[in-house]
Amino acid sequence: MLIFSIIIATIDAAILLYFIRKIINKDNNFKTVVHLPLSLAIFGIVINIAGAISNIFASYNYNLIWLCVSLLIMILGIAALLCQTNQKVVLISENSFTSTTFWGKASTYTFDEIKSIQNNTDSYTLFVENSKIHIESIALIEEEFLEKVNVALERHVENIEGPSIQE
Numbered sequence: 001m002l003i004f005s006i007i008i009a010t011i012d013a014a015i016l017l018y019f020i021r022k023i024i025n026k027d028n029n030f031k032t033v034v035h036l037p038l039s040l041a042i043f044g045i046v047i048n049i050a051g052a053i054s055n056i057f058a059s060y061n062y063n064l065i066w067l068c069v070s071l072l073i074m075i076l077g078i079a080a081l082l083c084q085t086n087q088k089v090v091l092i093s094e095n096s097f098t099s100t101t102f103w104g105k106a107s108t109y110t111f112d113e114i115k116s117i118q119n120n121t122d123s124y125t126l127f128v129e130n131s132k133i134h135i136e137s138i139a140l141i142e143e144e145f146l147e148k149v150n151v152a153l154e155r156h157v158e159n160i161e162g163p164s165i166q167e
Contacts, residue, residue, distance in 0.1 A: 005059035005067070009052045012074055015052070016048055019081040033145035034089035034135055041084040048077030087136065089145065097145070099133045107131060114152040 023041050027031075051073030058066035086104045091097050100106045113129040126133040126149070135141070 001059040001067075002056075005056045006048060008055055010070070012048060012052045015078060016045060016081075019078075019085060020045070022085050030090045030092055030098075031142075031144075032088050032090050033142040035138050036084045036087055036136060038084070040080055040138070044077045044080030044084065046077075047080065047162055048074055049121075050077075051077055083136070085108070087134075087139070089135075101134070108131070109133075111148050111152040112155070114149060115156055117149070117153065 018083045023038075027082070044145045051070045054073065055067060055070040057065075058070050080102075082102055087102055088098055089097055092108065095112070096108060096110045098106050109128045109131075115127045115129070116125065118125040122139050124135040126135060
């Protein structure tokens, strides 16, 4: 069981190195306007290391329950790292942006495609033509993106309402 834990710790170390490299080598070609704070990545790294250490101690003591708990802790750390590195919105041009999901799937939209926004208890949902964009409430959002979204929402409301009756 100790060999199993050492193998898991080695794999975990490789995963951590991958994410640390990904955090350090950010792509600076486009302006990131929505991203999760670096503290989430630090949390993920600390939790992951704690899980790996407790995994080795659990296997050394032949405690299967604690071994399972430590694996779940390591998975939580990896999930935090996935969130921090993948979930973001990047401006591509004055009128278009790319949103990337938790799993790294990127989709490109224009601001004209924005239809509405919903405020949830832990996040915001931005509804675009045939999709929706999930933005965590802890996300750091640039003022430029907020202004462009507000202008797009105002434009959408004007198109729905049509001309004013008072004219």
